[in-house]
Amino acid sequence: MRKSTHPTLKSFLFLIVIILAAISAATVAAEQAPDRSKAPAVDSPPALKLPPIQKRTLTNGIAVSIVEMHKVPVVDVMLIVRSGTATDPQGKFGLANLTADMLDEGAGSRSALELADAIDFLGASISTGSSTDSSTVRLHSTVAKLDAALPLMADVALRPSFAQTELDRVKKLRLSAFVQARDNPASIVAAAFPRVVYGPSHRYGTAAGGTESSISSMTVADLKSFHSTFYQPANAHLLVVGDVTPASVLPKLEKAFGSWKNGTTPVPKVTLPQAPQHPQRQIYLVDKPGAAQSQIRIGWIGVARSTPDYFVIEVLNTILGGSFTSRLNSNLREQHGYAYGANSGFAMPATPGPFQASAAVQTDKTAESLQEFFKEFDGIRKPVPADELNKARNNVALGFPGTFETTGSMAGHMQEMIVYNLPETYFSGYVSRVQDVTSADLQRAAQQYIQPDKFAVVVVGDLSKIEKPIRDLNLAPIKTLTLDELFK
Amino acid sequence: MLRPLLLSLLITSASLAVGQTRPPSPAPPAQKSDAISVPYKMFTLANGLTLIVHEDHSVPVVTVNVWYHVGSANEKPGRTGFAHLFEHLMFEGSGHVKEGDFDNFLEAAGGDNNASTANDRTNYYINIPSSALDLALFLESDRLGYLLDVVTPAMVDGQRDVVKNERRQGVENAPYGMARVRIPELLYPKNHPYHWPVIGYMEDLTAATADDVKEFFRKYYTPQNATIVIAGDVIAEDVRRKAEHWFADVKPGKLPEPIEVPPAQLTTVLKETITDRVQLPRLYLSWLTPSGYQPGDAELDVVADILAGGKTSRLYKRLVYDMQIAQSVTAGQASRQLGSEFDIVITARPSSDPPERVLERIKSVVDEELEKLRQSPPDERELQRSQNQREAGFFNRMERVGGKADLLNAYYFATGNPDYFNEDLARYRALQPNDIQAAVRRWLPGDRRLEFSVVPAATTKN
Numbered sequence: 001m002r003k004s005t006h007p008t009l010k011s012f013l014f015l016i017v018i019i020l021a022a023i024s025a026a027t028v029a030a031e032q033a034p035d036r037s038k039a040p041a042v043d044s045p046p047a048l049k050l051p052p053i054q055k056r057t058l059t060n061g062i063a064v065s066i067v068e069m070h071k072v073p074v075v076d077v078m079l080i081v082r083s084g085t086a087t088d089p090q091g092k093f094g095l096a097n098l099t100a101d102m103l104d105e106g107a108g109s110r111s112a113l114e115l116a117d118a119i120d121f122l123g124a125s126i127s128t129g130s131s132t133d134s135s136t137v138r139l140h141s142t143v144a145k146l147d148a149a150l151p152l153m154a155d156v157a158l159r160p161s162f163a164q165t166e167l168d169r170v171k172k173l174r175l176s177a178f179v180q181a182r183d184n185p186a187s188i189v190a191a192a193f194p195r196v197v198y199g200p201s202h203r204y205g206t207a208a209g210g211t212e213s214s215i216s217s218m219t220v221a222d223l224k225s226f227h228s229t230f231y232q233p234a235n236a237h238l239l240v241v242g243d244v245t246p247a248s249v250l251p252k253l254e255k256a257f258g259s260w261k262n263g264t265t266p267v268p269k270v271t272l273p274q275a276p277q278h279p280q281r282q283i284y285l286v287d288k289p290g291a292a293q294s295q296i297r298i299g300w301i302g303v304a305r306s307t308p309d310y311f312v313i314e315v316l317n318t319i320l321g322g323s324f325t326s327r328l329n330s331n332l333r334e335q336h337g338y339a340y341g342a343n344s345g346f347a348m349p350a351t352p353g354p355f356q357a358s359a360a361v362q363t364d365k366t367a368e369s370l371q372e373f374f375k376e377f378d379g380i381r382k383p384v385p386a387d388e389l390n391k392a393r394n395n396v397a398l399g400f401p402g403t404f405e406t407t408g409s410m411a412g413h414m415q416e417m418i419v420y421n422l423p424e425t426y427f428s429g430y431v432s433r434v435q436d437v438t439s440a441d442l443q444r445a446a447q448q449y450i451q452p453d454k455f456a457v458v459v460v461g462d463l464s465k466i467e468k469p470i471r472d473l474n475l476a477p478i479k480t481l482t483l484d485e486l487f488k
Numbered sequence: 489m490l491r492p493l494l495l496s497l498l499i500t501s502a503s504l505a506v507g508q509t510r511p512p513s514p515a516p517p518a519q520k521s522d523a524i525s526v527p528y529k530m531f532t533l534a535n536g537l538t539l540i541v542h543e544d545h546s547v548p549v550v551t552v553n554v555w556y557h558v559g560s561a562n563e564k565p566g567r568t569g570f571a572h573l574f575e576h577l578m579f580e581g582s583g584h585v586k587e588g589d590f591d592n593f594l595e596a597a598g599g600d601n602n603a604s605t606a607n608d609r610t611n612y613y614i615n616i617p618s619s620a621l622d623l624a625l626f627l628e629s630d631r632l633g634y635l636l637d638v639v640t641p642a643m644v645d646g647q648r649d650v651v652k653n654e655r656r657q658g659v660e661n662a663p664y665g666m667a668r669v670r671i672p673e674l675l676y677p678k679n680h681p682y683h684w685p686v687i688g689y690m691e692d693l694t695a696a697t698a699d700d701v702k703e704f705f706r707k708y709y710t711p712q713n714a715t716i717v718i719a720g721d722v723i724a725e726d727v728r729r730k731a732e733h734w735f736a737d738v739k740p741g742k743l744p745e746p747i748e749v750p751p752a753q754l755t756t757v758l759k760e761t762i763t764d765r766v767q768l769p770r771l772y773l774s775w776l777t778p779s780g781y782q783p784g785d786a787e788l789d790v791v792a793d794i795l796a797g798g799k800t801s802r803l804y805k806r807l808v809y810d811m812q813i814a815q816s817v818t819a820g821q822a823s824r825q826l827g828s829e830f831d832i833v834i835t836a837r838p839s840s841d842p843p844e845r846v847l848e849r850i851k852s853v854v855d856e857e858l859e860k861l862r863q864s865p866p867d868e869r870e871l872q873r874s875q876n877q878r879e880a881g882f883f884n885r886m887e888r889v890g891g892k893a894d895l896l897n898a899y900y901f902a903t904g905n906p907d908y909f910n911e912d913l914a915r916y917r918a919l920q921p922n923d924i925q926a927a928v929r930r931w932l933p934g935d936r937r938l939e940f941s942v943v944p945a946a947t948t949k950n
Binding site for chain 2 (some may be wrong): 001002003032033034036037040041042043044045046047048064069071072073074112113118119120121122123124125140142169170173176177180181182183184185186228289290292293298302323325333334336337338339360361362391392394395397398399400401402404405406407408461487
């Protein structure tokens with residue numbers, strides 16, 4: 001594959017080549033050669049006409065948003081709870097995540113296995129999860145099976161059993177997964193970077209799933225308390241995307257969720273403190289003896305979703321490391337061949353998330369790669385040429401309609417809008433907001449958000465081979481970290 | 489090298505006709521019918537290139553999906569990994585497109601692109617706003633017509649380094665990564681085209697030259713050996729005209745000779761254990777199974793679901809849920825053109841017992857479960873659960889024009905009929921519990937298979 005994508009689970013099926021052109025094939029006459037002296041001009045793209053967001057309310061007050069998409073007879077129903085991993089108390093990091101994970105381990109009158117069987121039998125899927133600022137229960141089903149699937153979803157979201165035996169089992173699975181994470185350089189760097197930038201006590205310094213010790217400490221009472229505190233109608237939003245209409249789906253939602261009542265205590269507002277910014281450039285090394293590549297991650301604390309610079313940052317990052325032709329990828333991959341790919345990104349939750357630039361580079365080019373990263377960080381702070389700015393703006397703006405193709409991707413956009421209270425005009429204004437970004441905007445944003453003198457630099461690799469060349473760079477002070485410091 | 493393509497097809501009691509041309513906004517419900525179909529028009533251009541067009545007006549995008557009927561199976565000894573290395577070179581410019589501009593042009597038009605190489609085929613796709621179809625066709629036709637105008641040894645060197653890093657990332661530096669290199673070597677004889685990994689061996693990547701590129705291109709990258717599917721917010725007649733225009737100067741070539749395939753057969757139990765820098769031991773059981781779409785293929789997809797699809801599947805329930813001696817279990821029929829492979833992969837939990845003993849215990853449970861399926865057919869409900877899930881998966885693929893386009897190409901390659909959706913679905917619908925039992929008996933014997941283990945190297949404790 002040319003660019004990395006998600007890992008593959010199953011290879012593809014195909015068979016005997018049948019060469020004869022099939023039934024309706026028509027042979028077409030040749031014509032004269034096309035003009036290849038320049039690339040054909042591209043007409044302005046057709047405007048995306050999004051279906052309207054239809055807002056309703058159930059009798060218990062829960063807000064409902066419905067978006068009709070009639071191409072395929074499937075539907076996504078999502079219960080969005082406006083509390084996620086950022087709500088985890090100290091010492092219980094991973095609670096939101098574990099609570100979401102446990103929702104479908106037995107619910108209503110069904111055991112974990114009975115529930116799984118009932119959902120799988122419908123060909124539906126119910127997935128549960130938590131991100132920084134929300135927890136979700138998502139049903140994806142054919143329209144024909146919606147009546148049977150919705151009550152199962154409501155059981156999962158509202159009436160989880162949180163049985164002791166199931167919790168014990170899931171905790172053991174989680175603890176084994178921590179063991180596996182220590183074997184994988186990609187997992188190690190993913191744990192190390194936020195830990196050094198945010199520290200062990202800030203919520204963002206630990207993975208969503210928590211640590212060995214926090215998971216070990218979780219009890220049924222913790223889960224029940226988290227669920228009853230945050231999973232309340234007043235803190236939730238129902239989202240429906242697919243081949244339905246309000247008239248067809250509202251009675252079903254009312255039946256499944258309408259009798260859900262708020263608890264006696266209001267939902268607490270949890271706001272994370274802003275972590276102190278990473279103060280000065282510092283290199284952190286993690287030893288992985290025998291590693292054929294070094295995992296590199298560089299950055300610091302970036303911005304919150306509410307940043308007024310959202311669109312500027314989208315374009316800035318597209319140029320730096322957010323696209324195939326970005327500077328980091330062009331440099332580390334196309335120009336030098338040190339890596340299969342290099343990229344960068346800003347995570348933007350409610351409280352400022354990290355900016356990070358990453359690559360997995362061949363061991364013997366680790367120091368050289370670090371130099372190239374910093375060359376690009378310095379470069380992006382200088383004025384960006386007009387054609388590069390144009391390409392990036394168009395890439396973000398013109399590609400936007402294509403991200404609304406499936407019920408799942410539409411639901412993802414809607415979830416972001418709901419969780420971060422984006423305005424109704426957000427989608428319709430998106431393209432022009434991107435096209436309005438100027439070169440001066442970029443330079444100001446780069447100066448503010450890309451400050452390589454203060455970046456944390458994490459490298460996971462074979463220290464017997466990479467440590468000396470890195471020291472010889474004199475890039476920054478060096479500290480070595482153990483796996484225990486990262487995963488505890 | 490393989491994109492995740494889950495070929496799950498299926499039904500509800502009344503499935504709906506999908507993929508018809510429709511206006512984007514509120515439309516009446518689709519007509520009820522038992523048929524699932526993706527209407528298309530097919531043309532053969534003068535130079536022999538096959539063009540398949542499907543209209544879907546729901547979002548203003550178009551996808552251009554090209555399959556070349558060449559993969560790692562066509563490689564010659566000493567040049568493993570070449571089909572994939574070649575795939576990378578297809579993005580480095582062509583006669584009228586300078587290096588870097590393939591991506592520059594597409595990104596500036598709001599498009600994205602990628603490709604993947606498998607044992608039997610190489611596919612390329614471009615997703616782009618429908619107004620930029622000419623640009624996509626200009627680029628696609630230029631690299632088919634004029635790639636060799638620009639290929640240089642330096643260009644091969646550049647992508648060689650990138651591909652070696654792709655291999656390091658997926659093999660050398662990934663836990664259990666070597667298993668995927670070693671297993672096909674054990675399953676297939678040395679002269680079988682599936683013996684070597686798609687990503688190739690490092691020394692063969694080192695050996696590849698610009699002359700190899702020229703030879704490979706002339707042999708396999710001909711209009712006769714390619715099929716292009718264009719799907720999305722377009723009108724079939726316009727697409728035909730544009731394709732005729734842009735491919736008019738691409739010269740016809742020949743169809744490559746079919747490859748010779750020596751028999752592959754397991755006659756005994758093969759065992760091998762390797763070490764890796766991991767803490768949890770892992771067991772792979774592999775069998776050689778029928779090619780995609782052949783009798784036994786759909787049955788084995790269902791067997792995989794019954795064994796390891798979801799919490800209630802037999803192996804998951806016993807090993808992960810009840811006994812809690814395994815961390816994960818997967819099973820799958822990896823279907824291919826010249827013969828498939830069925831794999832069961834189980835990762836053990838941490839244990840104070842030696843890894844070999846842990847894996848033996850796991851293996852004995854797998855064998856008990858396979859024996860049960862050999863002795864009695866699965867429950868009706870187990871079968872139907874799998875059928876229902878596969879049917880639902882089909883609808884999910886139909887949501888993206890890119891997904892439909894790739895399937896049109898896959899079906900055409902395999903069966904000569906791009907709209908093979910219903911027939912494919914029917915393979916699963918027709919299955920009875922006895923068919924599943926028969927497939928396990930015939931294809932998953934206990935005395936003819938590969939038993940491959942990965943155990944922790946001595947000093948992996950951190």
